[in-house]
Amino acid sequence: MSTPLCVFLPGPHEGVGVVRMQDAAGKNAMTERFVHELVAAFRAAEAWAPLRVLVLQGLPDMFSTGAHVGMLRDLVGGRVAPSDILLPKVVFDCPVPVVAAMEGHAIGGGLALGLCADMVVIARESRYGATFMNMGFTPGMGMTRLLTHVLSPALAHELLFTGELKRGSFFEGKSGFNAILPRVAVLPAALDLAARVADKPRVSLEMLKRTLSLPRRRAFEETHTIESLMHRVSFASPEVLARIEDVHAE
């Protein structure tokens, strides 16, 4: 049996669960199997009775590289509808608060996934960016709105338009991330933050999570509709597939 790409594990503190994305060979890129296993890990976490807070963890050097090149080819070829990618809802729909421990790089949809969390810790030396436009197509996975959860609209627009990958240290003093720390300190800080939340009653945590996430849930629904329309247009451009292949050339 092959090693799972994503797993649920009870965390080191009471009431804290951990969903770990651990596909080292695939750099936590979102393939069909990866998405299926990530959803399953969230379901396993939600079924764990002691759960009060969930920490979403990637690999030490790679949180997630976003959509796998194969999935991008399928999107461009019309074999997968853009609306099929609904990972953000898995995080939004998690009944308890989610803390993203983004030790490693987070690119495109990988960054979007982390930004769906209620609290986000990133690393100084890792890179974060919305690289969609580098491949010639408009952002997806709610990214046109998610970035403003942690950045000013102006800075969010800079990342969306340029597609640049910024080091975590770039965001120090000009962002709303919960913490920007050396890579080795990210997971302990995220687990500590989770532990400080996990001693509250589950029923109250659930209500507060639903309330605080409501503006982003609404924004995601609205954004998802618009982003899907933009994708139908931008994926049809003949330049896009060539750019995707160039960006993913080994």
Place this chain on the structure above:
Amino acid sequence: MTREQVMTVVVKHLAEAVDGLDPANIDASRSMKDLGANSLDIVEVVSSSMRELKIKIPRSELAKLTNLDGLVDLLFRTVQESQTQAKAP
């Protein structure tokens, strides 16, 4: 533009990308990885350098490079080619 000027551009972006790297002490016979850059630092150094030099090189060409000298050679050659094309009637 000279090769030295291309090297200055690359070293500037490399020093911006890697904490604690002294531009005066960069050994161009080493790879950017050896000099402390991670895979995405390298992507950004190359992208920023190409943007500043106003050239574009396919990633497949860049993937063959093994050290900083090789990158500078390729960038310099591409700059020269683009200047030659610009001058052509």
